[in-house]
Amino acid sequence: MGTGLLLGVLSIVSVLLALAAWLWGTASSREQRQASLQHAEQQLARGTAPAAVRPEAARAPIAAPGRTAGNRRSLPWDGLLQSAGLPAGWKVPLSVLLPGMALAVLAVARLGTAWMFPLTLLLYLLGAWLWLARRTTRLKARLLHQLPDFLDNLVRMTALGNSLQAAFQVASTQTTAPLRELLDTTLRNARSGMELDRALSVASQPYRMEVLGVLAVVMGVSVRIGGRSDQILQRMADFMRDLEQAQQELAATTAETRMSAWVLGLLPPASVVMMAIASPDFFQPVLHDPLGHKILLMALGLELAGGFLLYRLARSI
Known part of the structure; x- marks a missing residue:
């Protein structure tokens, strides 16, 4: 009973550390996106006709369609996979989950306790989530890098007398993945x-980038009301370049602290699992001896304190 309780608490600690790091990451990204959206709205408000763009319209949620292009019912994780640049469906989740299941079974066989299964699987899924989050961040950065050039092409096409819809279609053929x-x-x-702005909003929903929502609103207002859309799009292109540069500077400044927080937070529970799998005879006294229980409880307390301090340190950046 003591062994199961200790391993269960260790699993809960890992979940809390992952949740704290996730909350820190999402909080900082939300603040950055909010500031970027406010700046974009101020830039858009300087135009003529597109000044009627409302912040509420830019932030309005768009309902995702229930089926994909192939008339296949969309799965709950399809949007997450799409935002990471992975194909939708069952193939990717199964290919990620099966090695974790095999590793968890190996841990149970080596240590002889069923509590190693959820603990090992939890740590494996946490590593897979970090890999997925990394892919999502890199994909968004690539999108933000490509959008200004696309808007420049769009401005040139509209300046030549093409309609916004025709310019959008031609400019899209000149972009890459x-x-x-x-x-x-x-x-x-x-x-x-669909209307062009609505189609863009639906297509960009999985990526959750406010700049795409603002672009959809600007295009919708330009199509329905008119005005100098080329000037607004040019301002948006300049703003996106400034935003990309600011994000790169922020990432370079905080990369060492963020990586240190992840490594220091996940290293102790990962080391426990690896030690238990590699040398179960060496690890058995820690699970069955009263002194080993005390050592594990002390380690859990230090892990919780260290995770809280790392969370405060990361939030203070």
């Missing part, structure tokens, strides 16, 4: 009967 995939999805939605 991953922005090309998003624009192709937008054009497919538009051909199916």
Whole structure:
């Protein structure tokens, strides 16, 4: 009973550390996106006709369609996989989950306790989540890097006398992945009967980038009301370049602290699992001896205190 309780508490500690790091990351990204959106709204408000763009419209949630392009029912994790640049469906989740299950079974066989199964699987899934979050961040950075050039092409096409819809279609053929995939999805939605701004909002929903929502609102106002959309799009392109530069500087400044927090927070529970799998005979006294229980409880207390301090340190950046 004592062994199961200690391993259960260790699993809870790992979950709390992951949740704390996730809350810190999402809080900082939300603050940055909010500031970026406010700055974009101020830039858009300097235009003529597009000044009617409302912040509420830019932030309005767009309902995702229930089925994908192939008339296949969308799965709950399809949007998450799409935001990471991975194909939707069952293949990727199964290919990620099966090695974790095998590692968890190996840990149970080596240590002889069923509590190693959820603990090992939890740590493995946490590592997979970090890999997925990293891919999502890199994909968003690539999208933000490609958007200004796309807007420049859009401005040139509209300045030559093309309509916004025609300019959007021509400019989308001159882009590369991953922005090309998003624009192709937008054009497919538009051909199916959606308005262009609505099609862009639906296609960009999995990526959760406010700049795409603002771009959809600007395009919708330009199509329905008119005005100098080329000037607004040019301001947005300049703003996106400034935003990309600011994000790169922030990432370079805080990279060492964020990586240190992750490594120091996850190293102790990962080391426990690896020690238990590699040398179960060496680890058995810690699980069955009263002194080993006390050592584990002390380690759990230090882990909780260290995780809290690392969370405060990361939040103070």
